[in-house]
Amino acid sequence: MKRLSSCLAFALLGACSPGANSAPPRVEVADAVCRPAAPGRDVTGCYVTLTASRADRLVSASSTSARAVQIHEMTTENAMMRMAERKDGVPLPAGEVVGLAPGGMHLMVLGATVPLVAGGSIPLTLTFEQAPAAQVQFALAQPAGPDHGGH
Ligand SMILES: [Cu+2]
Numbered sequence: 001m002k003r004l005s006s007c008l009a010f011a012l013l014g015a016c017s018p019g020a021n022s023a024p025p026r027v028e029v030a031d032a033v034c035r036p037a038a039p040g041r042d043v044t045g046c047y048v049t050l051t052a053s054r055a056d057r058l059v060s061a062s063s064t065s066a067r068a069v070q071i072h073e074m075t076t077e078n079a080m081m082r083m084a085e086r087k088d089g090v091p092l093p094a095g096e097v098v099g100l101a102p103g104g105m106h107l108m109v110l111g112a113t114v115p116l117v118a119g120g121s122i123p124l125t126l127t128f129e130q131a132p133a134a135q136v137q138f139a140l141a142q143p144a145g146p147d148h149g150g151h
Pocket of ligand 1: 108
């Protein structure tokens with residue numbers, strides 16, 4: 001009886017046996033672009049639109065073609081644009097379209113090992129808290145929206 005009730009407790013948490021309504025979470029990825037960089041530069045900003053089927057979080061990003069990828073956010077402080085790393089990632093509310101776009105959040109590619117020229121692409125891996133990691137080929141193209149200096 002003790003065993004049954006502990007199983008029931010797990011079932012209430014959704015962990016006893018996968019039910020019909022526990023489809024694996026997924027995150028839809030769209031409009032993945034990285035801004036082309038000036039010749040010789042290996043740093044750029046990347047933008048993407050994410051829609052999670054269930055509440056999730058973009059935890060981190062990486063690339064086999066870059067030294068590091070960080071999640072950044074632009075903020076305006078005393079009329080100065082500042083850029084800070086978002087250590088807690090990006091919350092993705094269920095079904096909501098979350099845009100990483102110029103002037104706001106972006107993925108910062110550091111130490112790219114492929115040329116960041118228009119027409120090229122760079123592979124990024126997006127890691128989520130719940131959904132399986134997504135391997136996405138980011139096109140090198142001018143993102144929609146305002147330009148911002150530095151990247
Ligand atoms: Cu940045």
